[in-house]
Amino acid sequence: MTTPHRPAPSPPKAMRRDAAQNRERLLRAAWEVFAELGPDAGVEEIASRAGVGMGTLYRRFPTKESLLAALSDEILDSVFACFRRAAEQQPPDRALEQALWDTGEVLAAHHGWLTRLWAAIPPEADERRIELLARLDTLLTRAKRAGEVREELTTTDVYACLLALRVLIDDTEGRAPDVWRRHLAIVLAGFRPAAEPLAHPPTDDTLIRANTPKHHTG
Amino acid sequence: MTTPHRPAPSPPKAMRRDAAQNRERLLRAAWEVFAELGPDAGVEEIASRAGVGMGTLYRRFPTKESLLAALSDEILDSVFACFRRAAEQQPPDRALEQALWDTGEVLAAHHGWLTRLWAAIPPEADERRIELLARLDTLLTRAKRAGEVREELTTTDVYACLLALRVLIDDTEGRAPDVWRRHLAIVLAGFRPAAEPLAHPPTDDTLIRANTPKHHTG
DNA sequence: TCGCATCCGGAATCGAATCTCCGCTTATGT
C-alpha cells in the first residue's frame, strides 16, 4: 500500500555514485537496444551494451519487466508533459488537438516496440492512468466549451483515439510515416460538431454470425 | 514460387480419413484454447484438448506459427466474405460503411488475441493482403463516386481504420464493448465530405523534440 | 482378409532466455 510504486531517481537513501551511474547507463542502453533489436532483445545484450554485468542489471531492475516498466514510465512522463504544455500554451479551443498531435510525435520516436512498452506499464500504476484520463477530460471539456468538438464525445473516445494512434505509429511509422497523421486528421474531423449525428452500428447481426468461422464457441 | 501457400483443406493427394479428422479437431481445439488462454497457450494444451498426441499436431502443422497462420487464414476468409457481401447486398453508397461494421463484428469474436493472430499471417500471404487492399479500394471508389466520403481519402486511410479497429477490439471488447463502435462511428463521421479540409499536423517540432526522453538516439 | 504406407502417442531432447550466487572490488566516512 505504502510502497513507492516506481524506483524514483532519488529514493529515500541515496545510492552510491557508481550505482546511480550504472542505473543511468542501463536505462540508456535499454532504450538503444530495444529500439534496435525490438522488445524481444535479451537482457544480456543490454547489460553488455551498458558495460555492466548481469548481476548489476538485476540488482537495479529485479526483472526484465521492471526495466521495461521504468522505460514506459519515462514515456508517460513525456506524454504528460505534452498535455501540460498544450494546456498552458494553447488557447482552450486548440489545446486538445495540439496535445494529440504532440503525443503522436512523442510516441513516434519509439515505433516498433510501443505496444510492448505500453504493456509493461504495471497495474500498480493505475494512478497514472487515472491522471491521464483526468487530463484528457480537462482538455476535452474545454474543447467542448469552446464549441470545437461534439457534445457527445466522451473521455473514453479520446483515449481510444490514443490507443489507435499507438498501433498505427507502432506498425507503420518508418515504412509509411503519414499513416497515423492522416488517421488522426480524420478522427479530429470526426470529433468536430456537425449536422449529422454519429452513425449507429447496424443491428442486423444474423448475417454477421453466419460469417464467423465455424470452429468457434459462440 | 509455385509452392501452394496455404495447406488447403483438400490438397493434391487426399489425406487418410483419420488424418483429416484430426486436422479438423486440432483447428477446433486451437480456436478454443487460444480464445481461452490467450496466444501464449502451449501447444501441448491444444493437442490434449484435441485428443491427439504431439506427434500428430506437428505432422499437420510443422510449427506453432503455421497453426496460427491457418487460423488467421480463416479469419481473413471471414473478412473477405464481409466485403463481398457488403458489395453485393448494399447500394454502392452504403457498402463501405457496412463492410467496416461487419468486419468489426467478425473481429470482435476473437478479441484478446487478435493482434497475435494478425501477426501470424505469413509474409507469403502477400497476395491476400493485396486482395484485401484491392477490395477496400473498390468499396472506397464507389463510396466516393456516390459522394458519401471525401475525395482525399486513400485506400491506406481505410486500411488504417481497420488496424485501429483491430487494437480497440482486441484491448477493450469484453470490458467495454462499445469503445470500438464509437471509434468507428467517429472515423466514419471524419470520412464524410465536409466544408473544412482535413487538419494538418502542426509543423513546429522544436517544442516536440524537447519533450522526448533524454535517453534516446535521435 | 492381408500387406503396408501412413499415421499416432507422448517421452525425451533442444534451445533460448531469465535470474541467482558468490568471491572479488570499490566508494565512502572517519
Place this chain on the structure above:
DNA sequence: ACATAAGCGGAGATTCGATTCCGGATGCGA
C-alpha cells in the same frame, strides 16, 4: 590510510515451451 558496507561480474542453474523421434497402431486398396 582503514574498515566496511555496498556494489560488481559473469558463469551457470533453472525453467519452460517448442520440436523431434521412433516403436506401435490403423485405414485402405487388392
